[in-house]
Amino acid sequence: MVNLYQNIVDYLKNAPEVIQFLWALITTLILIICSLILYLKHSRSRLRIKERIQKVYQKKYESDLIEYLYAGNEDNEISVEQQQIVNYFKKCSTNRLKRKLIITTLLKLRNEISGETADAIQKLYYQTEMMNSAAAKLKHKKWNVVARAINELTQFEIKEVHDQIIQLINHPKREVRKEIQMYLVKLFHFEGLDFLNILTTPLSEWDQIQLLEILQKFDDQEIPDITNWLNSSNDSVAFFALKLAKIYNQFEAKDAIISLLYHPEKEMRIEAIGVLSHMGAIEAVAILKNNFDQLSLDEQIAFFKMMENMHEAHDEEFIIPFMNHVNFDIRVSAMKIVKAIEIKKPNAFKIIPSEKKYPENTALIKAS
Numbered sequence: 001m002v003n004l005y006q007n008i009v010d011y012l013k014n015a016p017e018v019i020q021f022l023w024a025l026i027t028t029l030i031l032i033i034c035s036l037i038l039y040l041k042h043s044r045s046r047l048r049i050k051e052r053i054q055k056v057y058q059k060k061y062e063s064d065l066i067e068y069l070y071a072g073n074e075d076n077e078i079s080v081e082q083q084q085i086v087n088y089f090k091k092c093s094t095n096r097l098k099r100k101l102i103i104t105t106l107l108k109l110r111n112e113i114s115g116e117t118a119d120a121i122q123k124l125y126y127q128t129e130m131m132n133s134a135a136a137k138l139k140h141k142k143w144n145v146v147a148r149a150i151n152e153l154t155q156f157e158i159k160e161v162h163d164q165i166i167q168l169i170n171h172p173k174r175e176v177r178k179e180i181q182m183y184l185v186k187l188f189h190f191e192g193l194d195f196l197n198i199l200t201t202p203l204s205e206w207d208q209i210q211l212l213e214i215l216q217k218f219d220d221q222e223i224p225d226i227t228n229w230l231n232s233s234n235d236s237v238a239f240f241a242l243k244l245a246k247i248y249n250q251f252e253a254k255d256a257i258i259s260l261l262y263h264p265e266k267e268m269r270i271e272a273i274g275v276l277s278h279m280g281a282i283e284a285v286a287i288l289k290n291n292f293d294q295l296s297l298d299e300q301i302a303f304f305k306m307m308e309n310m311h312e313a314h315d316e317e318f319i320i321p322f323m324n325h326v327n328f329d330i331r332v333s334a335m336k337i338v339k340a341i342e343i344k345k346p347n348a349f350k351i352i353p354s355e356k357k358y359p360e361n362t363a364l365i366k367a368s
Helices: 001-014 017-070 078-092 096-112 115-125 131-139 143-155 159-166 174-197 205-215 235-247 251-262 264-279 282-290 298-312 313-324 327-342 359-367
Strands: none
Touching: 017 078, 017 096, 017 115, 078 115, 078 264, 096 131, 096 282, 115 131, 131 143, 131 159, 143 159, 143 174, 159 174, 159 205, 174 205, 174 235, 205 235, 235 251, 235 264, 251 264, 264 282, 264 298, 282 298, 282 313, 298 313, 298 327, 313 327
8 A cells, every 4th residue: 555655656757747737636526526515515405404404493483473462452552472572572583593483474474464453463563672673784884684574564464663764765775775765655646656756767667567567556635736746857767657657547637748749859759759749749749740751760750640639631642642652651540641531531432542543551541
């Protein structure tokens, strides 16, 4: 054995440098792999132990919570048994893992029940001072801690921290802003949209969709005046206000929407045309018609889509020249509008434009 070892050492000493380097590299990689295997085994063992501990504690907390709910008295005063459980939860909540398990247990039961029992769980959340702990984290330097705190306060419907939370509405992290927006709208419904008055950061398309989904769950809500949001210097707020105007038919905001036809951003102007078309705002037709030459191609297409549903008989003279427009969408819309006008005329049986003047259009009109 000694001779074998000595032979290996001699071989390596006399081998070329490349061979020595390769053997050193192989030995190092083997040591690293062995270390990683040992580390993974140790980690898996720790995770299993942690999972068993969590299950034990969670079962204990569920049992204590049920005992708390049934240990009350008819006077709605906290009993001795309940106070003991409150003190126990309060002590456990100082540990991050235990606090997380308690919160999970409370929310799990709270989401499965309603009425007085759900109110009792929320009352326990106050009594254990976990609400104060979550509120204190709103000033934390780490954004992920702040986001989790707001999410927790939202799930327990804690309205008392509204003023603290709304101060963070322009937080540099999008994740925090999203949690704040969810908090405000879920708990305060349309009134929670007041944050749009002070929002200077972008409101993403996905955020807008989520807010609208939440709002549509509430019935018989009084929608606030959206004029200020339509005039906001934050374009994303104005876009969101246009969505609100369309979904909730905010005809009283029509003048503010018409003013957006002069907005410097083309996308805003196109969106405004779509909303005005949905509202049937006939005043917008005259404005767009008079400024048609100054409109971009996309705006012209949107205008003709509007005219398909909002045309009048006297618009025929304006529309007919566009039946030969180079753009296919405008050409087709123009044909549809002229055909609709002609059908509405008394004793009208066919399209007036002659085949000689519009030979390629007549066939399409007749076919349609």
